[in-house]
Amino acid sequence: MIIGGVLGVIVDIIVFVIILLLLYALSMVWPPDSPWAPWWQMPKDVIRKMYRMVGLQSSDTVYELGCGIADGMVIANKEFGAQAIGIEIDPLRIMLAKFNILKNKAKVTLIKDNFFNINLSGATVLIIYLVPKALGRLSPKFFKELKKGTRIVSYKYTFPPEIRSKKLQLVKEDKKNEIYFYKIN
């Protein structure tokens, strides 16, 4: 009876692990800006390069739109002393982000919401890893809410060409690391 119970628990754990592995495999082929793509993350050394490129300082307030598990926010606060505000829609990633922030004893404000609902006017720097379609959809919000001089640093993707204008200037790019630095004029 006892052995049967223990075996049952072992089988449950194995099934649980298999489900997790299947979800992981599935998430690899999901679009990067979907709430079910947890494993599309900016590498930490690239995050540091992104912040160095925009000259992040302790006087800055960084917003990350879709902060995932908040590595970018932890680095902004712990290594650059900046105020960090991460917005994330996915409850699972919010949970992992909370754990990450706690583990690193970082000071990060986490907002569990759709970033379209959040006013971004407090940002001096935005860090983003979102597909061009999402960047295009966000642009009117950026032009409406972001202050002149706000730096936007994007990983992997550039703004669609029709969005680029005098108001959104590409300041610098690092094609090798796929980093694009824009400024609101």
Ligand SMILES: C[S@@+](CC[C@H](N)C(=O)[O-])C[C@H]1O[C@@H](n2cnc3c(N)ncnc32)[C@H](O)[C@@H]1O
């Ligand atoms: C490509 S991942 C990048 C995650 C994180 N920036 C990183 O590099 O580790 C995109 C993130 O945006 C989040 N996301 C997508 N649409 C969102 C929305 N409308 N509001 C808030 N978060 C969103 C996803 O849940 C995902 O965590």
